[in-house]
Amino acid sequence: MLKHAVIPFLVGASLLASAPFAQAASNLVFCSEGSPAGFDPGQYTTGTDFDASAETMFNRLTQFERGGTAVIPGLATKWDISSDGLTYTFHLREGVKFHTTPYFKPTREFNADDVLFTFNRMINKDDPFRKAYPTEFPYFTDMGMDTNITKIDKVDDHTVKFTLKDVDAAFIQNMAMSFASIQSAEYAAQLLKEGKAADINQKPIGTGPFVFKSYQKDSNIRYTGNKDYWKPDDVKIDNLIFAINTDASVRVQKLKANECQITLHPRPADVTALKNDPKLQLIEKPGFNLGYIAYNVRHKPFDQLEVRQALDMAVNKQGILNAVYQGAGQLAVNAMPPTQWSYDDTIKDASYNPEKAKELLKAAGVKEGTEITLWAMPVQRPYNPNAKLMAEMLQADWAKIGLKVKIVSYEWGEYIKRTKNGEHDISLIGWTGDNGDPDNWLGTLYSCDAIGGNNYSMWCDPAYDKLIKQAKVVTDRDQRTVLYKQAQQYLKQQVPITPVAHSTVNQPLSAKVEGFKVSPFGRNVFSGVSIDQ
Known part of the structure; x- marks a missing residue:
């Protein structure tokens, strides 16, 4: 970064x-x-970054209504979807001006070239701007949009057509998300000419x-x-x-x-x-969020299911809810909040059982006194009002089953970067839904594509991935719900995370x-x- x-x-x-x-x-x-x-929304995934950039200085083709989940027109006044669900044609708003600042004075209004620049930069690693300023677009790639968008055509100055490889039931919602904020192609060309491509992240220009x-x-x-x-x-x-x-x-x-x-x-x-x-x-x-514990399955001994099960059943969730959330939350048992459609309310937690946890650790060959690191966020988030206190309580919980826990923290931007790189053993993290679709939880947080992005467990399971990918290409909500419930059950069995709470x-x-x-x-x-x- x-x-x-x-x-x-x-x-x-x-x-x-x-x-x-x-x-x-x-x-x-x-x-x-x-x-x-930074201030380039495409590069980031956190609310702190999006508040300072996407929600103040930028627009997207589609947008969410203020205070709600409904999608409304943004820089596109309307859109057409082909009968096979693979082509989306956006009709662009006319008369929209990019910002005028001491470092950029636009000579034209927003048009199709800006849409092409915004998305081609995220899709094509050989794009001239991407080569001048090498960066990643984790949200875009976590959702598989870099591979699913096969072509973007400029029909005319105010019409753009996206062609997809597979049906994406949440495509219009996804286009309303912060990472899809539209950049100025003219400003990018100026930066490229001046040899200052990185300034797109420090001196932002939006609409x-x-x-x-x-x-x-x-x-x-x-x-x-x-x-x-x-x-x-x-x-x-x-x-x-x-x-x-x-x-x-x-x-x-x-x-x-x-x-x-x-x-x-x-x-x-x-x-x-x-x-x-x-x-x-x-x-x-009510919070549309989840605070959870992520186990890095690429670090031993967390690659063993029995170890993750032991840690999970040794967490005194009710104690954490009382001390950390103080009545402003509810216990979480699932990988997304109960207000999300397709939530499986038949899923239950393993009982709090430190003695059984000790037996599982012993059977997995984990010796008493084994040292592990627990990373705690340095900031308050909607899903976790006090990560430091939660970490201290987990340290005490896991000490009871023979583990020596070292608490680690970094400045927020560094914390996110390092956890995405998988440097942690276990991290405290969470999520607030971005578009109202189950894929924004089950795909964005736990899929193979999301490793290096928002999948802090580094967990990749082909059986799970098959379910969520099937669900994403089906447009019937009932059919999607069946598949998503199967995915939730499978994820619960494999324990890449311990859900802790949904906060108010x-x-x-x-x-x-x-x-x-x-x-x-x-x-x-x-x-x-x-x-x-």
Whole structure:
């Protein structure tokens, strides 16, 4: 992963902490929990990265309605699907302008060339821009889109046709996801000519509601409202500022002091006080998420099923739920949340049984005192409000069955990069659904294609993969459900993960904020949001 350069910050960070600045007309400060690794949505998979890029500065051909799961037109006004389900023709919106910044001034409006550049760069490793700036597109490849899209044709300046190898029942939903954000082909050509292709990740250009201004790592990101946005009623903020702080209690204090007007992931212990503060509002929603433990099956002894079963049955889930989630969650037994269609509610957990776990470890040849590493996230996520505490509780649980657990952590971007590389023994991780389709869980997180991406268990099983691939090419929901339930049962038997909890999402914000909608996909979207100063 490319280390990002710091773009000069235009206004001192101290201004962010001052009430007069936060109260200035048409300014909104968002207390974010972490620094993005970059601003090219195609390269990343986390909500932290997508909030700072895709959801502020970019659009996609199709988009999800704010606060919902329905797909609506975006940069495509409509689309046609062939009778065999293999050809998608998108009719592009006219009059859409790319951002004008000190580093790029577009000479034309959005057209088909931008769509071709965006996707050909992800598909073709010999694409000139890809060769000038070698990078990977993990989400795109995790979903097999790099091999399933066989051809993209420019029919005319405002019509593009995608041809697929196999039917993809979730293709339109997938095109609405953050990684599919449309880039400017003209800007890319400028960067290529200047020998600065990597700047696409540090000096972003999109068509979205906000324009990038500056970034100071671990401090802030500044944007201005896009006065030329094709949906002008959605831009109600002149200046949007991400104030970055990894400490949930500090974020809450800033919210109470009106130093920011929206924050996220409060500690469960703070929720009651937030509810009772007349200057604040707290939106509470069932979480479309899963916090889980991933066992790296490429590291011994986790390649043995008995070892994974032992670790799984030694986890005191109820204790974790009580201490970590503090009433703001429910026990998870399955590889996706119960609100996802095709969820198999017949699946049950193995009973909590440390003694049986000890026997399994002994039978697998794992000696008492064996050392293992457990990686704990450094940030609060919707699916895990306190990974450090969870790790300490797991350390105690697994000590009872004779294992010596070392807890490891890194800065968030580094944590993600290293776990995708498979450097961990066991990692705490999780997921918030991105498009409402079961494949976004069962394929994106646990398939062979997702190794090196979001498959943190490095688990690849042909029998499982066959089921989820069959389900993806069937358009009948009942038939897909049968296959997905079989896949869930198989995955539960093989234990590449231990599901821990689905958390309730508590979204605190100032009572002055209007129009903010909680995304079921865990995104923070500021289009359509205003603030009563």
